[in-house]
Amino acid sequence: MTAGGPDAVERRAALLARLAELPPERREALRARTLGGAAQASRSWPLSHGQERLWFLNRFDPADTSYNTPWCVRLRGAVDAGAIAAALTRVAERHHVLRARFLSADGGPVQTVGPAGPVPLELAEVAGDPAPAVVEFVNRPFDLETGPPLRAALMRLEDGDALLCIVLHHIVVDGWSLDVLMRELAECYAAGREGREPVLEELPLQYTDFAAEDRERDRTAQLEYWTRTLAGVPVLHLPADLPRPARRTGQGGQVPLLVPGEALDRLEKAARQGRCTLFMALLAAYQAALGLLAGQDDLCVGVPVAGRTRTELAPLIGYFSTTLALRADLSGDPPFSELLGRTRASLLRGMQHADAPFEQVLGALRLPRDLSRPPLFQAMFNLHNMPKDDLLRPTMGDLAVEVYPMPATGRTRAEVSVDAWRTAEGLGGVLDYAADLFTAATARRFARAFTTVVERAGADPGLRLSELGDL
Structure with a gap:
C-alpha cells in the first residue's frame, strides 16, 4: 500500500481518535x-x-x-x-x-x-x-x-x-x-x-x-483618568529614624497588628451606614493614620486588585494582578464619616479604570526618577479575603494539610505596607516596613496609629481626623 492508501488513512483516523481522548x-x-x-x-x-x-x-x-x-x-x-x-x-x-x-x-x-x-x-x-x-x-x-x-x-x-x-x-x-x-x-x-x-x-x-493580547489593548481613556487624578501627587513623608539612602535596598522588618472583634464590628456597622464595605472603612482608617503621622492631607496608597476581568482567565496561573494608586483627600480635617465617603468614591472610580496596568500608569505620569523610594506611592494596603478554599485546604490526597505561616523574610516592596485578614478574634495582620528608614519601635507606633484610628472611628464616625489619634 502507498502512504496515501486506505490502510494509512484508517490508521491516521484511529490515531487521531486516540489523541482526541487524551x-x-x-x-x-x-x-x-x-x-x-x-x-x-x-x-x-x-x-x-x-x-x-x-x-x-x-x-x-x-x-x-x-x-x-x-x-x-x-x-x-x-x-x-x-x-x-x-x-x-x-x-x-x-x-x-x-x-x-x-x-x-x-x-x-x-x-x-x-x-x-x-x-x-x-x-x-x-x-x-x-x-x-x-x-x-x-x-x-x-x-x-x-x-x-x-x-x-x-x-x-x-x-x-x-x-x-x-x-x-x-x-x-x-x-x-x-x-x-x-x-x-x-x-x-x-x-x-x-x-x-x-x-x-x-x-x-x-x-x-x-x-x-495585553500588549495590543488600547487603554487611552483609562490612562487619561489616572494621569488627571494623580497629577502632582506628593510623596509620603513619614517621620524616619534613619537617613534615607540614595538607593533603597528592599531590606525590611515586620510587626504584628490586631484589632479586637468588637472594635471591628463597630467599624463595619459604621461602614454599612455609609453604604461602604469593611475594606473601604479600613482603607480610610489607614489613610487617616498615614496622614496624621506624616502631617499630610494629600497622599497615595497602593491597593492590589486581581486584574482578571474575563471569566476565561480564572483557571490560569500567571501574573494578572495590578495595583490601584488611590489618592486620599484628607483636606479640611473632615469627620471620619466624610473621609469614608471620599474613599468610597475614589475606590469605585479606580475600579472602573482598573484595566490600566500600573506600569502603564507610571509611564504616562512621567515621574522623576528617584531610586531612594518606590514610585508614585510609598504605602500599600491589602485586606485578604479569607478563606481561600484551596489555599487553606485541610487535605491533599491521603495527607492532612496545614498552612505554615511564613516567617519574616526581611524584604519589603514598600516603605510601609499593611496586610490584614479577618479572624474569629477580629482583624489580624502585619505591618511591613523599610528597615532602611524605620526601627521596629517606630513600626510598632505606626501599627498602633492604624489600630487606634480603627477603634475610635468605629466608636464614633463623627470624630474629625485630628481627634482620631494621639500620635
Whole structure:
C-alpha cells in the first residue's frame, strides 16, 4: 500500500481518535516531547505590561528577592515525595508560564517556553525550628533568563511531619494563581496515589496568549483618568529614624497588628451606614493614620486588585494582578464619616479604570526618577479575603494539610505596607516596613496609629481626623 492508501488513512483516523481522548495537558506534553520542545523553544512571546516591569526590576537588581512569592504547607501522614514531584510536573505541563524563560531581545524583553519535563523537588532533613531553612530557601534569587521561575522543596521535620515549600517569581504568579496551583497540585497528587488521571478543566488559553493580547489593548481613556487624578501627587513623608539612602535596598522588618472583634464590628456597622464595605472603612482608617503621622492631607496608597476581568482567565496561573494608586483627600480635617465617603468614591472610580496596568500608569505620569523610594506611592494596603478554599485546604490526597505561616523574610516592596485578614478574634495582620528608614519601635507606633484610628472611628464616625489619634 502507498502512504496515501486506505490502510494509512484508517490508521491516521484511529490515531487521531486516540489523541482526541487524551486530556488536553497530556496532548500538549506529547506534542512537546514529539517535537523535542523545538516548536515552543524557537517561539517567543511579548511580556505583559506587569511582567515587563518585574523583568526590569530583576535586571536592575538580580539579587533582590522582594518579588519571590512563597507558599508553604505542613504535611502530616506518609508523604510520597515522588508523587509530589510528579504532581508539580503535571501542573507545569499544563501552565506554560511555569516553564518560561525571560530573554533580552532587540525589540525588548520576550518570554519563551521550555519543553515539558520533570520539576525538581529538593529533599532535606531539618532539625529544630524549620524557619531559618524556609527563609533561606525563599530568599534565593531567580535567574529568569536561564532557569525556571519555580522551585520546590520537601523538608522532613523531626516530629515526622514535612514542609512542602513552593517559591515562584512574581513575574509568573499572583495571589489568585496560588489558589489555582494548590487546587491542581492536590488533585494531581491524589490522582497519582490512586493510580488514575487527574480531573482538571481544560484551559481556554495560556498566559502567553494573554500577554500578547495585553500588549495590543488600547487603554487611552483609562490612562487619561489616572494621569488627571494623580497629577502632582506628593510623596509620603513619614517621620524616619534613619537617613534615607540614595538607593533603597528592599531590606525590611515586620510587626504584628490586631484589632479586637468588637472594635471591628463597630467599624463595619459604621461602614454599612455609609453604604461602604469593611475594606473601604479600613482603607480610610489607614489613610487617616498615614496622614496624621506624616502631617499630610494629600497622599497615595497602593491597593492590589486581581486584574482578571474575563471569566476565561480564572483557571490560569500567571501574573494578572495590578495595583490601584488611590489618592486620599484628607483636606479640611473632615469627620471620619466624610473621609469614608471620599474613599468610597475614589475606590469605585479606580475600579472602573482598573484595566490600566500600573506600569502603564507610571509611564504616562512621567515621574522623576528617584531610586531612594518606590514610585508614585510609598504605602500599600491589602485586606485578604479569607478563606481561600484551596489555599487553606485541610487535605491533599491521603495527607492532612496545614498552612505554615511564613516567617519574616526581611524584604519589603514598600516603605510601609499593611496586610490584614479577618479572624474569629477580629482583624489580624502585619505591618511591613523599610528597615532602611524605620526601627521596629517606630513600626510598632505606626501599627498602633492604624489600630487606634480603627477603634475610635468605629466608636464614633463623627470624630474629625485630628481627634482620631494621639500620635
